[in-house]
Amino acid sequence: MRLLVPALALALSLPLAVAAQDIEKVNGEISVDAGQHAGDLHSVNGGIQVGANAVVQGASTVNGSIHLGDNAQASSLHTVNGSLTLRTGSRVTGEVESTNGDISLDSRAEVGGNLANVNGTITLNHAHIGGGVATSNGDVTIGEGSRIDGGLVVREVHGRNWPNRDPEIIIGPHAVVNGTLEFRRDVVLEVSDSAQIGAVRGATPKHFSGATP
Structure with missing residues (x-):
């Protein structure tokens, strides 16, 4: 035995x-x-x-x-x-990063570290980021009920091949962004009346009511 x-x-x-x-x-x-x-x-x-x-x-x-x-x-x-x-309920314990590509998180998806790209949209839908979110040249939608614990940064861009359009940053209803929201280039920042955000540097929030701006 x-x-x-x-x-x-x-x-x-x-x-x-x-x-x-x-x-x-x-x-x-x-x-x-x-x-x-x-x-x-x-x-x-x-x-x-x-x-x-x-x-x-x-x-x-x-x-x-x-x-x-x-x-x-x-x-x-x-x-x-x-x-x-990242589909519903999926989890990444560390970092999520793309240089040229969209990043999307469905309901209850979670990233323990930072989430970042250079070019491409970032979309969170009832998702959680334990670190920060960063981009250089893409729209960011922090959808309803989503949470970021490490702040949000939109970096400056260099060179002549970047689009002239300013990125649109939307903080949706009941979303939470802890830490600083830092914008090193011009953006359009739209924040729901029911969202909770930290200090804002480099942009002036435009508030909206309802589901979308």
Whole structure:
């Protein structure tokens, strides 16, 4: 019987060890099925799909989007050219970052660290960011019931190839932004009457009532 116990423990651990292996590709999409476990996911030219209730470590790609399914978990998400999507109840314990791409979080999605991009929209819908939110050249919508604990920054832009349009920053009904809202370039800042925000630097809020400005 004593010999069976270690053998049984090893047998039970093998599926988890196999499932938690890293996955790397140069060309092609990486997909983790619903409910499965995996290690770090790395792609150069291809998107990454993480199914509902799946658990992975970091997910990163150069050219491609990353999609985190309902209630899925990851330690971090990074892409250079592509969008990042966190579906209902999904959770990232660390950072979420895209250089050129939209970032969207559905209801009850959560990011423990910072969330940032350079170009592209950022949209939160009843979501929570434990760190701060930063962008340079994209619209930001902090939707109804969403919460940011580490402030909001819109960085200055350099060069001649940037659009002339000022980013639109919307803080929706019952949304909360703790910390400083710092704007290092011109923006249109619209804040719901029922939202709660910290100190504002570099912009003058325009208040609105109702669901949208």
